[in-house]
Amino acid sequence: MKADGTDTDSTDTDSTDTSRADGDGKARARRARRSSEVLVLVRQLPRVSRGLTLALAVLLLAQATGSALLPLATGRLVAALTDTAKSMRGVTAGLVLLGVVLFLDVVLEPIRTMLAWRLGTALDGAMAQTTVDGALRPAQIGHLDDADVADRVERARAVGLGAHPPGQAVTALVGLVPLRLTGLVSAVLLGWAGQWWMPVVLGAAWVVTGRWQEKEIQRSVSAHAGETAQLRRAAYLREVATTAPAAKEVRLFGLRSWLVERFTTAWWDGMVQMRRARVSPRRHALAILLLLAAHLAVVLPLVHQATHGDRSVEQLTVALQALLGLFALGFSGDLQWMLHTASAAVPAALAVGALETGETGEAGQVGETGRLGAAGLPRREIRFENVGFAYPGGRGRVLDGLDLVLPAGSSLAIVGDNGAGKSTLTKLLAGLYLPGSGRVTVDGQDLRAHDPESWRRQLAVVFQDFVRYPFSVRDNVGFGRIEAEADEGALVEAARLGGFLGVEAELPGGWDTPLSGAYTDGTDLSGGQWQRLALSRALYAVRHGARVLVLDEPTAHLDVRAEHELYARFLDLTAGLTTVLVSHRFATVRLADRIAVVEDGRIGEYGTHDELLAAGGRYARMFRVQSQPFAVREDVLAGPQAAAETTPEGAGRA
Numbered sequence: 264m265k266a267d268g269t270d271t272d273s274t275d276t277d278s279t280d281t282s283r284a285d286g287d288g289k290a291r292a293r294r295a296r297r298s299s300e301v302l303v304l305v306r307q308l309p310r311v312s313r314g315l316t317l318a319l320a321v322l323l324l325a326q327a328t329g330s331a332l333l334p335l336a337t338g339r340l341v342a343a344l345t346d347t348a349k350s351m352r353g354v355t356a357g358l359v360l361l362g363v364v365l366f367l368d369v370v371l372e373p374i375r376t377m378l379a380w381r382l383g384t385a386l387d388g389a390m391a392q393t394t395v396d397g398a399l400r401p402a403q404i405g406h407l408d409d410a411d412v413a414d415r416v417e418r419a420r421a422v423g424l425g426a427h428p429p430g431q432a433v434t435a436l437v438g439l440v441p442l443r444l445t446g447l448v449s450a451v452l453l454g455w456a457g458q459w460w461m462p463v464v465l466g467a468a469w470v471v472t473g474r475w476q477e478k479e480i481q482r483s484v485s486a487h488a489g490e491t492a493q494l495r496r497a498a499y500l501r502e503v504a505t506t507a508p509a510a511k512e513v514r515l516f517g518l519r520s521w522l523v524e525r526f527t528t529a530w531w532d533g534m535v536q537m538r539r540a541r542v543s544p545r546r547h548a549l550a551i552l553l554l555l556a557a558h559l560a561v562v563l564p565l566v567h568q569a570t571h572g573d574r575s576v577e578q579l580t581v582a583l584q585a586l587l588g589l590f591a592l593g594f595s596g597d598l599q600w601m602l603h604t605a606s607a608a609v610p611a612a613l614a615v616g617a618l619e620t621g622e623t624g625e626a627g628q629v630g631e632t633g634r635l636g637a638a639g640l641p642r643r644e645i646r647f648e649n650v651g652f653a654y655p656g657g658r659g660r661v662l663d664g665l666d667l668v669l670p671a672g673s674s675l676a677i678v679g680d681n682g683a684g685k686s687t688l689t690k691l692l693a694g695l696y697l698p699g700s701g702r703v704t705v706d707g708q709d710l711r712a713h714d715p716e717s718w719r720r721q722l723a724v725v726f727q728d729f730v731r732y733p734f735s736v737r738d739n740v741g742f743g744r745i746e747a748e749a750d751e752g753a754l755v756e757a758a759r760l761g762g763f764l765g766v767e768a769e770l771p772g773g774w775d776t777p778l779s780g781a782y783t784d785g786t787d788l789s790g791g792q793w794q795r796l797a798l799s800r801a802l803y804a805v806r807h808g809a810r811v812l813v814l815d816e817p818t819a820h821l822d823v824r825a826e827h828e829l830y831a832r833f834l835d836l837t838a839g840l841t842t843v844l845v846s847h848r849f850a851t852v853r854l855a856d857r858i859a860v861v862e863d864g865r866i867g868e869y870g871t872h873d874e875l876l877a878a879g880g881r882y883a884r885m886f887r888v889q890s891q892p893f894a895v896r897e898d899v900l901a902g903p904q905a906a907a908e909t910t911p912e913g914a915g916r917a
């Protein structure tokens with residue numbers, strides 16, 4: 264277990280290119296791993312808000328002063344009251360001191376609570392922003408396939424299902440600091456009012472037992488963090504049970520009891536680990552004995568001194584109060600637990616925040632990021648040269664020595680079996696992953712040399728698993744070019760070409776309808792409507808200058824008419840663009856200028872529809888298999904005579 268509350272395997276690897284930290288962030292992440300999570304949290308506070316941290320520090324000092332004054336004030340008052348002379352000056356001084364203490368407590372406590380809340384909220388915001396920023400920073404997405412990074416992101420979101428955000432640690436901290444200061448002040452007062460060995464003995468006992476408890480809590484927190492996989496599973500099961508996407512299947516397949524049972528098991532498995540690490544009965548018994556012995560060692564001499572008149576009433580009163588005040592050095596239960604649990608997210612958030620941008624390009628390139636701009640590309644071609652690729656943590660090579668050319672301004676359809684690597688090709692083309700070997704070039708220049716953002720401005724993509732954003736229709740289309748000025752005409756035109764125009768007219772809020780039933784006046788769409796919307800989004804990017812259109816299974820959810828309309832518009836849609844079309848529908852595929860068949864990690868066949876049919880290879884076989892049912896149907900529709908003639912037997916008879 265490391266000091267940041269992470270286990271050894273998951274923190275010090277930094278094995279992927281993208282998970283290496285750089286510069287300031289790297290140094291901070293390294294420091295974070297070495298220090299305890301509480302120290303890391305404390306170091307963050309002035310960075311988050313210098314003013315609030317300073318104000319809190321001053322308040323805490325004032326409160327500690329108040330706690331030092333309380334025993335003195337009581338001592339003075341009791342001494343004055345028990346004095347046979349009943350000195351009015353003594354009584355007044357005692358009362359004034361008590362008044363100051365009460366005033367400090369009454370006035371400062373609510374201010375401290377409010378400041379702690381504000382600083383805690385600011386810390387929560389800063390850590391959430393750091394996590395989001397870091398997770399989004401790498402230009403590629405390989406880090407999201409990395410279990411270590413997933414683990415850190417999970418911890419950064421606050422530990423497990425308990426979800427204690429770092430802000431709660433601030434609240435715990437400002438509760439604990441005055442306690443500890445009170446303990447220290449009490450030690451000094453006990454020394455003054457008794458003998459100096461007394462606070463040493465009692466303070467040591469409280470510090471030792473307090474440290475034991477703290478270690479138990481740390482073990483428990485790390486056990487909690489070590490259980491993120493288990494708790495993540497529990498969190499997922501809870502999500503499945505309580506949200507809309509899985510609601511249909513859960514009911515249809517009768518998964519209710521199964522889900523409840525699995526959730527309960529996963530939750531308790533995670534929690535039991537924590538409890539096991541937390542409770543050590545032997546140590547607890549030892550702690551109690553140690554504290555009893557230390558108190559007896561101090562109280563008995565005090566009683567002796569009191570009965571033999573060695574100490575004044577004032578000193579005895581102060582000593583007894585200080586004795587109680589020393590409790591503040593020991594175990595502070597929930598506050599300590601909360602402090603450690605809620606701090607655990609901070610080092611993880613810093614580690615995620617320190618993820619680096621991604622692989623850098625060749626030295627000496629131009630452009631804002633030191634790389635080539637890609638505006639207007641490709642002018643000649645996009646080329647895959649001997650490309651090999653395996654997913655991080657994947658089972659093996661998906662692509663192996665793949666060569667492929669996409670002439671600029673033409674369309675290429677990619678076909679192949681499930682899992683052949685077609686979508687992977689599109690992800691490499693978008694620079695979301697980098698080839699393990701070989702290269703992807705644009706007009707002869709390695710894609711790595713280009714600024715990824717600039718290259719992606721040239722792309723308009725509909726992924727197979729496109730996102731259904733629960734935002735307005737306008738946003739869903741506008742995301743195609745988020746930085747573009749609001750352009751109603753372009754939105755309408757993209758929606759028209761994508762086949763969505765008209766759907767929005769039926770929605771309660773038109774273009775501004777939130778696309779989720781979970782929002783007021785929101786509504787969901789059908790699968791096909793979502794697909795049209797995703798296509799409109801890509802076409803909006805085209806309207807704003809994208810030159811490469813990538814369509815991965817663009818008609819999978821469309822009805823026959825919509826699919827037919829898309830074919831009819833295909834040439835219009837793709838005119839002047841470099842188009843990549845991934846599809847299992849050969850009616851769509853045959854519309855492309857060229858077709859590439861992916862098999863065994865390479866391009867097995869490449870040519871026009873007619874050329875590949877004439878070659879009689881894999882493409883021709885796949886095409887016939889898919890068109891056969893329609894041929895039979897046509898025969899059937901043409902009548903029994905025609906059908907008989909098309910069966911092998913019938914043809915033989917004919």
Ligand SMILES: Nc1ncnc2c1ncn2[C@@H]1O[C@H](COP(=O)(O)OP(=O)(O)OP(=O)(O)O)[C@@H](O)[C@H]1O
Nearest residue numbers: 408654657661679680681682683684685686687688
């Ligand atoms: N993020 C990932 N991590 C690990 N392996 C992956 C990942 N994504 C895809 N794969 C694997 O890579 C292989 C190729 O997947 P890809 O999605 O490119 O296939 P495809 O040809 O598009 O398939 P389909 O026709 O089913 O859409 C598959 O074996 C898949 O399991």
